[in-house]
Each structure stands twice: as C-alpha cells, then as structure tokens.
Amino acid sequence: MGTEPIKIQENLYYLGVNDRQTEYFENMWPLPYGVAYNSYLLTGEKTCLMDTVKVSKSDEFVDNVKAILKDRKLDYLVIHHIEPDHSGSIPQILDLYPDLKIVGNKKTRSMLNDYFEIDSDHFIEVGEGDELDLGDRKLTFYLTAMVHWPESMVSYDAENKILFSQDIFGGFGTNDGAIFDDELDYEVRRTEFRRYYTNIVGKYSQMAVRAINKLSSLEIETICPVHGCIWRKQPSKIVEDYTKWATYEVNEGVVIAYASMYGNTELMADQLARYLAAEGVRNIEVFDVSKTHESYIISNCWEKKSLVLGSCTYNNTVYPVMSNLLNVLKMQKLKNHVVSVFGSYGWSGGAVKNLKEFVEEGKFETTETVVEAKGRMKDEDDQGLRQMAKEIAAKIK
Numbered sequence: 001m002g003t004e005p006i007k008i009q010e011n012l013y014y015l016g017v018n019d020r021q022t023e024y025f026e027n028m029w030p031l032p033y034g035v036a037y038n039s040y041l042l043t044g045e046k047t048c049l050m051d052t053v054k055v056s057k058s059d060e061f062v063d064n065v066k067a068i069l070k071d072r073k074l075d076y077l078v079i080h081h082i083e084p085d086h087s088g089s090i091p092q093i094l095d096l097y098p099d100l101k102i103v104g105n106k107k108t109r110s111m112l113n114d115y116f117e118i119d120s121d122h123f124i125e126v127g128e129g130d131e132l133d134l135g136d137r138k139l140t141f142y143l144t145a146m147v148h149w150p151e152s153m154v155s156y157d158a159e160n161k162i163l164f165s166q167d168i169f170g171g172f173g174t175n176d177g178a179i180f181d182d183e184l185d186y187e188v189r190r191t192e193f194r195r196y197y198t199n200i201v202g203k204y205s206q207m208a209v210r211a212i213n214k215l216s217s218l219e220i221e222t223i224c225p226v227h228g229c230i231w232r233k234q235p236s237k238i239v240e241d242y243t244k245w246a247t248y249e250v251n252e253g254v255v256i257a258y259a260s261m262y263g264n265t266e267l268m269a270d271q272l273a274r275y276l277a278a279e280g281v282r283n284i285e286v287f288d289v290s291k292t293h294e295s296y297i298i299s300n301c302w303e304k305k306s307l308v309l310g311s312c313t314y315n316n317t318v319y320p321v322m323s324n325l326l327n328v329l330k331m332q333k334l335k336n337h338v339v340s341v342f343g344s345y346g347w348s349g350g351a352v353k354n355l356k357e358f359v360e361e362g363k364f365e366t367t368e369t370v371v372e373a374k375g376r377m378k379d380e381d382d383q384g385l386r387q388m389a390k391e392i393a394a395k396i397k
C-alpha cells in the first residue's frame with residue numbers, strides 16, 4: 001500500500017514523496033535534509049494530476065495515485081516543469097492511464113518528445129492566460145519562462161485561490177510529517193529554502209521578479225509548489241522571501257571565504273574577521289572553501305552586503321577550489337555586493353591577481369585596500385587587513 005492520502009481540501013490531494021537517499025540535487029548540491037518532490041491530484045468532475053515525481057520514487061508515487069483514484073481514470077496530467085525530478089514518472093503514469101490528456105505549453109510539447117519521445121496525440125497546448133475547464137474547477141495558466149527552465153509555467157484556480165507554482169516558492173528539505181506551513185517552523189527551514197533559491201533559481205532572478213510581479217495581481221490563499229511545504233496560512237511569507245532574494249536585497253553582514261593549504265591565508269581571514277567585529281560589524285561568517293560546499297557560501301553571502309575572498313597562490317593562479325567558487329558565483333550572477341580580496345603567495349603570485357579580475361569583471365563595488373602577503377603575513381599586511389575592515393564597515397553599516 002502507499003502512504004495515507006493527504007487531503008488539502010475537498011477534491012484536492014497532496015501527492016508528494018520524500019527523497020532522503022539522493023546525496024546531491026542535480027548531482028551537485030548537497031541534500032543533508034533531503035528534498036521533497038510534490039505532486040497534486042484534483043478529483044472533482046474531471047481528474048487531473050499536477051506534475052509527477054523523480055523516477056526513483058515512481059513506485060511509491062503510482063501507488064499513491066492509484067489509492068486515491070481507485071477505479072476512476074485519470075483525465076489530465078498538467079506538466080508545469082519538465083525537469084526530471086518532476087517529469088520522471090510520466091511514462092509510468094501514461095502506462096497506467098494511456099488515454100489521459102497531457103497539458104503543457106508549446107515548449108513542454110517539444111521537450112516531452114526530447115526527453116521521453118512522447119509526441120502525444122493527446123497533448124493539449126496552452127498559452128498565457130488559457131483555461132482548462134475541469135467542471136467543478138477552472139485552471140488558468142501563466143507562463144514563467146526561465147524560472148528556471150524555458151517551459152516553466154504555473155496554474156491558478158481562481159475560485160479556490162490556489163496557485164500551483166512549480167519550482168517557484170520551493171525549497172530543499174523533506175516534508176517530515178508536516179506538509180503545511182502552519183505545521184512546521186519555517187524559521188528553522190528558511191536557510192535550506194534560501195540555499196535552494198540562490199543555487200537553483202538565483203541566476204534567473206530577473207525572470208523570477210517578472211514572474212512574481214505577474215502573479216502578484218492574483219488573489220492567492222494557498223501555494224502548492226513542487227518542492228517544500230504547502231503555504232496555506234501565510235503564503236505572503238514565502239512570497240516576501242522570494243522577492244527579497246530575487247531583488248538581491250542585502251543586509252549588514254560579511255562572508256569571508258578563503259582557500260588555504262598551510263594556514264597563511266586562513267590566518268589573514270581570521271584576523272580580518274576579528275577587525276570587522278571590532279569595527280562593530282555584525283553577522284560575520286568565515287568559510288574554508290575546501291570544507292564548505294559552495295552552495296552554502298553562496299546562500300550565506302546572498303543576503304550579506306560584503307563578500308571577502310582570500311586565496312593562496314597555486315601554480316600561478318588562484319587555488320582551484322576557490323576558482324570553482326568564483327565560477328559558480330559568476331554563473332549565479334551575484335549582484336549588489338561589496339567584494340574585497342586578499343591572499344598569500346610564495347614567489348611570483350597569481351591568486352590575488354585572479355581575484356581582482358573577478359571583481360573587475362563582475363563590476364562589483366570594492367574596497368581600496370587589497371592585501372597580498374608573501375608567505376606569512378607581516379606587520380604591513382596586518383595593517384592592511386585592519387584598514388580593509390574599516391573600509392568594509394564604512395560601506396555596509
């Protein structure tokens with residue numbers, strides 16, 4: 001048997017599954033608290049499934065669908081987003097209900113063929129503002145292209161004020177018994193939601209703002225995303241957070257991310273952190289890039305105005321793990337930050353030069369002071385760090 005069906009309201013069920021086995025989301029982002037793939041089932045006059053789940057969870061998912069539908073057939077499958085963590089069980093659903101009609105937009109149609117070689121005669125193509133009449137409910141579709149795939153779209157049930165929001169308003173973390181926002185402590189989970197946003201959606205923040213603005217004209221009482229919890233008590237909470245993240249709203253705070261093999265650069269990072277605290281700066285976090293996955297560093301620095309990057313030199317360049325962080329920061333289009341740099345070298349250097357190039361290319365605001373120590377830091381380097389702390393404090397406080 002499957003798990004007990006969870007009713008959201010009359011004729012609407014939650015069909016999410018928890019994945020605590022996958023170590024890395026998209027084989028890249030660590031999942032210490034797992035992730036949920038959410039799907040929803042409407043069982044009014046017509047039956048309609050909203051997305052599916054990752055293929056590794058298809059047995060559990062299909063059992064749950066069958067447990068709710070019993071001997072009813074499935075009339076529609078709406079595909080809001082075709083990334084495989086949501087589309088992976090489409091073939092199993094089609095095997096079970098071969099007559100169902102698939103609902104998606106023009107891009108969904110071609111991607112369905114690309115990924116599953118399904119060019120269904122039963123495909124219903126919808127565009128911006130189109131409606132699907134399910135008898136007792138009507139769904140209106142809104143395209144949210146590039147948040148975060150080209151075919152991404154949402155649907156809205158105006159009468160019941162429900163938004164099926166696909167990845168938008170989602171987060172990392174499984175739904176541990178608590179499915180609804182009023183059943184869990186969002187403050188505890190917030191950092192995992194932010195890590196999801198900044199690393200999965202962050203690059204597309206401009207499009208996310210556009211989508212949020214478009215949806216803001218809708219009266220929304222319940223948000224049903226495909227990751228994370230269902231928002232029925234305070235949907236405004238997650239809308240506010242997503243808006244904050246998508247508009248790069250930053251607060252006072254500093255992230256110092258350093259790369260160090262033998263402790264010389266690390267010492268400078270700790271010294272700078274101490275000087276910042278003495279300047280009255282609050283919310284300072286120091287990360288060793290070799291220890292902390294970049295997704296945590298990016299998530300942490302997203303809301304803090306100052307980012308300081310420090311690296312030892314390795315074969316004439318910045319340390320490779322730091323180079324990876326720089327690449328991901330570039331990819332995620334970090335903005336609105338004051339970025340400062342420092343480092344240590346043994347003979348001809350290279351790391352600080354690369355860090356400066358990163359600052360220039362990203363057109364970041366920066367501090368005048370750059371500290372580059374030969375080997376262990378000396379008095380003048382120490383003075384430089386003290387000065388850097390003053391300049392950062394002046395810019396962010």
Ligand SMILES: Cc1cc2nc3c(=O)[nH]c(=O)nc-3n(C[C@H](O)[C@H](O)[C@H](O)COP(=O)(O)O)c2cc1C
Pocket residue numbers: 259260261262263264265266311312313314315316317344345346347348349350374375376
């Ligand atoms: C494998 C290796 C490669 C290095 N390559 C360079 C280099 O190309 N140029 C340079 O100036 N220093 C180079 N160094 C020296 C380090 O940058 C220097 O020792 C620095 O102080 C190390 O900082 P850390 O203690 O924070 O690791 C290298 C050191 C190691 C161990």
